[in-house]
Amino acid sequence: MARSGNHPRGNVSLERRAWRIRRYAVRMAAVQGQGYIGQALGVADILAVAWFHALRYRPDDPAWEGRDRFLLSVGHYAIALYAALIEAGILPEEELETYGCDDSRLPMSGMASHTPGMEISGGSLGQGLPIAVGMALALRHKRNPAFVHNLMSDGELEEGATWEAAMAAAHHRLERLICIVDFNDQQADGRSREVLSAEPVEEKWRAFGWHAQRVDGNDIAALVAAFDRARALSEPRPRVIVCDTRMCRGVPFLERREIAHFVRVAPEEWERALAALDRAEPA
Amino acid sequence: MSRGTGKAVRRTTSAMIASLDAEGRETREAPFGHALVALAREREEIVGLTADLAKYTDLHLFAEAFPERFFQMGMAEQALIGAAAGFAREGLVPFATTYAVFASRRAYDFLCLAVAEEGLPVKLICALPGLTTGYGPSHQATEDIAIFRGLPGLVILDPCDAVEIEQAVPAIAAHPGPVYMRLLRGRVPVVLDRYDYRFEIGRARLLREGGDVLVIATGFMTMRALDAAARLAEDGIETAVLHLSTIKPLDTETILEQCRRHPLVVVAENHSRIGGLGEAVAALLLGEGIAPRFRQIALPDAFLDAGALPTLHARYGLAVEAVVRRIRGWLEE
Numbered sequence: 001m002a003r004s005g006n007h008p009r010g011n012v013s014l015e016r017r018a019w020r021i022r023r024y025a026v027r028m029a030a031v032q033g034q035g036y037i038g039q040a041l042g043v044a045d046i047l048a049v050a051w052f053h054a055l056r057y058r059p060d061d062p063a064w065e066g067r068d069r070f071l072l073s074v075g076h077y078a079i080a081l082y083a084a085l086i087e088a089g090i091l092p093e094e095e096l097e098t099y100g101c102d103d104s105r106l107p108m109s110g111m112a113s114h115t116p117g118m119e120i121s122g123g124s125l126g127q128g129l130p131i132a133v134g135m136a137l138a139l140r141h142k143r144n145p146a147f148v149h150n151l152m153s154d155g156e157l158e159e160g161a162t163w164e165a166a167m168a169a170a171h172h173r174l175e176r177l178i179c180i181v182d183f184n185d186q187q188a189d190g191r192s193r194e195v196l197s198a199e200p201v202e203e204k205w206r207a208f209g210w211h212a213q214r215v216d217g218n219d220i221a222a223l224v225a226a227f228d229r230a231r232a233l234s235e236p237r238p239r240v241i242v243c244d245t246r247m248c249r250g251v252p253f254l255e256r257r258e259i260a261h262f263v264r265v266a267p268e269e270w271e272r273a274l275a276a277l278d279r280a281e282p283a
Numbered sequence: 284m285s286r287g288t289g290k291a292v293r294r295t296t297s298a299m300i301a302s303l304d305a306e307g308r309e310t311r312e313a314p315f316g317h318a319l320v321a322l323a324r325e326r327e328e329i330v331g332l333t334a335d336l337a338k339y340t341d342l343h344l345f346a347e348a349f350p351e352r353f354f355q356m357g358m359a360e361q362a363l364i365g366a367a368a369g370f371a372r373e374g375l376v377p378f379a380t381t382y383a384v385f386a387s388r389r390a391y392d393f394l395c396l397a398v399a400e401e402g403l404p405v406k407l408i409c410a411l412p413g414l415t416t417g418y419g420p421s422h423q424a425t426e427d428i429a430i431f432r433g434l435p436g437l438v439i440l441d442p443c444d445a446v447e448i449e450q451a452v453p454a455i456a457a458h459p460g461p462v463y464m465r466l467l468r469g470r471v472p473v474v475l476d477r478y479d480y481r482f483e484i485g486r487a488r489l490l491r492e493g494g495d496v497l498v499i500a501t502g503f504m505t506m507r508a509l510d511a512a513a514r515l516a517e518d519g520i521e522t523a524v525l526h527l528s529t530i531k532p533l534d535t536e537t538i539l540e541q542c543r544r545h546p547l548v549v550v551a552e553n554h555s556r557i558g559g560l561g562e563a564v565a566a567l568l569l570g571e572g573i574a575p576r577f578r579q580i581a582l583p584d585a586f587l588d589a590g591a592l593p594t595l596h597a598r599y600g601l602a603v604e605a606v607v608r609r610i611r612g613w614l615e616e
């Protein structure tokens with residue numbers, strides 16, 4: 001069955017996709033009473049646009065040779081990708097109950113060996129882009145026109161391997177490689193700009209030979225335009241979309257909380273978070 | 284292990300923030316961080332470096348106490364070790380922290396050439412050694428000792444508890460060459476306080492006598508071995524426990540002396556059965572022609588599961604019950 005892209009469930013707005021991704025993520029985090037909920041809420045709009053606007057895939061055949069590849073370099077964002085995979089119909093919704101549990105297919109750090117739709121094992125941060133470069137080269141070698149997307153974090157901009165791969169991608173003119181940077185200005189020890197600033201980010205990528213865009217990563221229209229541009233561009237260069245996102249986006253009482261790599265959420269607050277999302281349910 | 288699609292047990296994965304404290308035992312908070320701050324008041328040449336993990340290696344205490352002596356390298360482990368070598372070349376004594384996986388896997392070449400080959404006094408202090416996180420293979424440093432043991436001149440330490448970490452910090456700083464310490468962080472159990480323990484690099488210490496079996500244990504497996512020995516004693520089984528926290532250089536004299544006295548030797552470590560303390564002891568015994576029955580309690584040669592730490596410790600044989608069961612079995616063989 002050659003259904004390419006977009007989606008079995010048809011006509012759902014991207015806002016609603018993002019909202020459902022957030023809801024699934026909150027329900028998963030509630031299972032463990034912890035989890036990278038701040039990151040998941042922040043990246044939900046990016047995933048909605050990637051998975052329900054940009055990527056071509058078949059929900060019933062996640063290993064379809066013609067699929068656009070989506071690599072989750074930032075392994076601890078698995079909770080967010082699981083939510084998108086549920087929304088995409090690749091993972092069953094009931095399974096979110098097992099997030100982070102013993103012997104679950106949904107471990108807290110994403111692993112290719114565990115989860116359908118998970119292309120790589122991330123988590124040792126900075127490995128995604130080098131792997132994406134290899135996949136993009138291999139796809140070109142196989143004359144397969146699929147795109148390779150790599151989702152990475154601002155923290156991963158500090159790893160040397162990221163820039164080694166960036167250089168190789170430009171050298172090899174990998175025009176079907178799209179790197180997405182979730183710039184939430186947060187990493188383990190604090191605000192990324194204070195821990196070790198990667199600014200000016202777009203200029204760095206451009207200097208490395210990439211086509212670079214920087215957008216508000218919580219603005220769906222801006223994301224759609226950026227993905228369209230990155231995919232349609234004829235320049236023989238790899239593309240990066242640097243997305244400025246806000247952690248905990250969509251749950252106002254968490255957005256106001258002191259933001260950290262681990263956002264603390266009390267047991268009774270998970271219901272409150274769902275209720276807050278529900279009050280803002282998009283059409 | 285088969286992975287379910289909905290029937291999984293609800294146990295909490297031990298996140299980065301988890302420590303080994305959930306065992307009803309006295310603990311001390313951040314022993315490494317506090318000991319380093321105390322020492323750094325006297326020794327001005329001590330500096331602290333991290334790769335975006337100060338908060339998760341207890342180095343934040345040092346950063347708060349000595350902001351001008353703390354250097355944040357960002358999440359860049361190779362640059363961390365390279366920079367530490369630079370500090371050491373300029374006469375400072377850098378304590379550099381990250382997780383054991385990233386130090387051993389990503390930064391190894393830098394440790395090898397920039398640090399060890401020069402014999403520079405870089406002190407590498409790494410959290411999440413062996414199986415101390417439920418995060419899966421990306422964070423489980425199950426083969427760090429195997430990687431590091433081959434490095435000439437590197438001292439390798441695997442302390443048991445808060446008492447030992449506190450004592451080790453000044454010894455590490457005083458040692459003239461590079462040192463790698465496997466760090467227990469956060470709330471760390473207190474075990475050795477009742478043994479009048481004195482840490483010394485290269486010194487093993489017999490904590491408990493017993494004629495039936497000798498357990499040579501390192502890291503938190505000493506705590507498990509002592510608990511197991513107490514259980515076995517209820518059945519009249521006498522277990523000697525030799526605590527060995529310096530993996531390299533080995534205290535060969537003490538090991539040989541103790542192994543000569545025991546028909547069954549068990550080496551217990553929080554590490555892959557390949558390339559760790561077990562193999563080091565086995566090679567020593569074989570070389571000396573001493574041949575007790577030899578058994579290993581160690582992690583399998585496999586990528587381990589993700590999950591809750593108690594589940595994983597039981598699954599892979601590091602839990603007290605598993606240690607007791609296996610020693611009993613070996614005694615009955």
Ligand SMILES: Cc1ncc(C[n+]2csc(CCOP(=O)(O)OP(=O)(O)O)c2C)c(N)n1
Pocket residue numbers: 039074076123124125126153154155156184186187188260261334335336358385389
């Ligand atoms: C190579 C590597 N070094 C260190 C870590 C430990 N670590 C896990 S998350 C993290 C912060 C990385 O920054 P980012 O992904 O931007 O964090 P977030 O936005 O989720 O707070 C660090 C240092 C890791 N997983 N991999």
Ligand SMILES: [Mg+2]
Pocket residue numbers: 153154155182183184185186187192
């Ligand atoms: Mg970040």
